[in-house]
Amino acid sequence: MSKKVSIVIPAYNEQDNLVAIVDRLENIMEGRSYNFEIILVDDGSKDKTLSVIKAMTLARKNIFYIEFSRNFGHQPALKAGLDHADGDCVISLDADLQHPPELLVQMLEKWEEGYEVVYTRRHEDRSLPYKKRVTSSLYYRLLNSLSDIEIEPGTADFRLMDKKVVDVFKEFNENEPFIRGLIKWMGFKQFAIDYTPNQRFSGESKYNVSKMLRLAMHGVTSFSIKPLYTAVYLGFIFSFLSVLYIPYVLHALYTGKEVDGWASTIVTIVFFGGLHLIILGIIGIYMGKMFLQSKNRPNYIIRSSNLVNLV
Ligand code: UDP
Ligand code: MG
Numbered sequence: 001m002s003k004k005v006s007i008v009i010p011a012y013n014e015q016d017n018l019v020a021i022v023d024r025l026e027n028i029m030e031g032r033s034y035n036f037e038i039i040l041v042d043d044g045s046k047d048k049t050l051s052v053i054k055a056m057t058l059a060r061k062n063i064f065y066i067e068f069s070r071n072f073g074h075q076p077a078l079k080a081g082l083d084h085a086d087g088d089c090v091i092s093l094d095a096d097l098q099h100p101p102e103l104l105v106q107m108l109e110k111w112e113e114g115y116e117v118v119y120t121r122r123h124e125d126r127s128l129p130y131k132k133r134v135t136s137s138l139y140y141r142l143l144n145s146l147s148d149i150e151i152e153p154g155t156a157d158f159r160l161m162d163k164k165v166v167d168v169f170k171e172f173n174e175n176e177p178f179i180r181g182l183i184k185w186m187g188f189k190q191f192a193i194d195y196t197p198n199q200r201f202s203g204e205s206k207y208n209v210s211k212m213l214r215l216a217m218h219g220v221t222s223f224s225i226k227p228l229y230t231a232v233y234l235g236f237i238f239s240f241l242s243v244l245y246i247p248y249v250l251h252a253l254y255t256g257k258e259v260d261g262w263a264s265t266i267v268t269i270v271f272f273g274g275l276h277l278i279i280l281g282i283i284g285i286y287m288g289k290m291f292l293q294s295k296n297r298p299n300y301i302i303r304s305s306n307l308v309n310l311v
Contacts, residue, residue: 002033002034002035003033003034003035003087003088003089004034004035004036004037004086004087004088005029005034005035005036005037005087005088005089005090005091005108006036006037006038006039006085006086006087006089006090006091007025007036007037007038007039007090007091007092007093007104008039008041008078008081008082008085008090008091008092008093009021009038009039009040009041009081009092009093009094009095010041010043010074010077010078010081010092010094010095011040011041011042011043011045011049011053011077011095012042012043012044012045012049012071012074012077013045013046013047013049014045014049014095014096015045015047015048015049015052017095017096017097018040018049018052018053018056018095019052019056020097021093021095021097021101022038022040022056022063024097024101024102025038025101025104026060028101028102028104028105029104032108034108035062036062036087037062037063037064037085037087038062038063038064039064039065039066039081039084039085039307040053040056040063040064040065040066040095041065041066041068041077041078041080041081042065042066042067042068043068043071043072043073043074043076043077044068044069044070044071044072045071050065050067053065057306064084064305064306064307065305065306066080066081066084066302066305066307067302067303067304067305068080068300068301068302068303069301069302069303070301072299072300072301074157075157075176075177075178075179075299076177076299076300077300078092078157078179079177079179079299079300080299080300080302082161082166082169082170083170084305084307085166087163088162088163089108089111089160089161089162089163089166090160090161090163090166091104091107091159091160091161092157092158092159092161093157093158094156094157094158097198098197098198099120099156099158099195099197099198100195100197100198103120103158103193103195104160106193107120107159107160107193108160110160110191110193111160111162114189115162115189115190115191116161116162116164116165116188116189116190117159117160117161117162117165117183117188117189117190117191118159118160118190118191118192118193119155119158119159119160119180119183119190119191119192119193120155120156120158120159120192120193120194120195121152121153121154121155121192121193121194121195122154122155122156122194122195122196122197123154123194123195123196123197131209135209135212136153136154136212137153139212139215139216140152140153140154142216142220143216143219143220146220146224146226146227146230147181147219147220147223147224147226148223148224148226149181149184149185149223149224150184151180151181151184151219152192155180155192156180157179157180159183161183162188164188165183165186165188168186169182169183169186173296174222174293175289175292175293175295175297175299176218176222176289176292176299177299178215178218178219178222178223181219181222181223185223217285221282221285221286221289222289225286227282228282228283228286230282231279231282231283234275234279238272238275
């Protein structure tokens with residue numbers, strides 16, 4: 001029996017990309033000794049994504065779809081695909097052809113060599129918009145300095161995972177899973193492949209700066225409580241500084257010199273007001289996560305699917 005490869009593609013408003021990517025994938029997989037299936041997850045798209053997908057499932061029998069009840073986001077869509085893939089390995093990639101499907105060949109070779117996770121690293125590419133390059137490099141720097149796991153720059157959700165890894169991942173029940181972090185955290189034998197991303201085939205990126213920032217904060221607070229320690233250290237530093245200030249104040253009092261300090265008082269109040277709010281906010285984020293996790297809601301809701309294990 002030849003091995004089975006599952007390919008998972010989350011799609012949100014990707015009507016013009018899906019036929020192209022499925023064709024490319026089929027060209028690559030054809031003539032190889034694998035069985036393969038493609039699982040397309042429609043993340044509550046507002047365009048014709050779903051009908052394009054359904055048309056493809058009618059024409060070919062190794063294409064499956066999962067339709068969400070609304071837009072849940074990229075990570076939940078990816079998780080749904082992984083949860084329902086039953087291949088000996090699972091490959092995930094974006095629908096917009098930025099992740100070159102041709103890399104699958106190399107990924108599969110590495111998998112056959114015994115690697116359990118084959119992930120990809122995007123070269124910093126001049127053709128990428130400047131904003132995207134800067135935000136992405138800032139993002140990883142922030143993430144790694146504040147977090148307990150090391151995530152390499154340029155790693156996105158374009159990777160191959162052995163069934164063993166996927167089976168462990170399926171057991172996770174995290175609210176808002178940060179998948180690239182979780183996979184890194186899990187360990188196993190991992191191998192990195194470098195690649196240059198393509199331009200988006202059609203449509204627009206769904207990530208903007210505020211979404212990226214949210215994902216970054218989420219990445220940090222999902223994996224470490226370092227920010228809470230930062231708050232404590234800041235507290236120590238400022239208490240210490242204020243102690244240093246005491247002799248100066250005493251001296252001024254003793255010598256009867258008037259301490260002129262309207263401006264410095266205002267600045268201090270504003271500064272510490274801000275600092276307190278930031279720290280309260282950090283504590284709040286962790287509490288919010290506990291609140292969301294305690295409700296134990298599912299990551300996504302499926303409206304329909306043609307997967308056998310779902311109908
Ligand atoms: N995506 C999704 N749900 C969303 C946003 C994005 O399933 O709410 C999918 C999207 O269709 C694509 C992938 O996630 O396949 C990556 O999104 P995008 O290309 O917009 O992100 P970028 O490449 O700009 O980081
Ligand atoms: Mg993209």
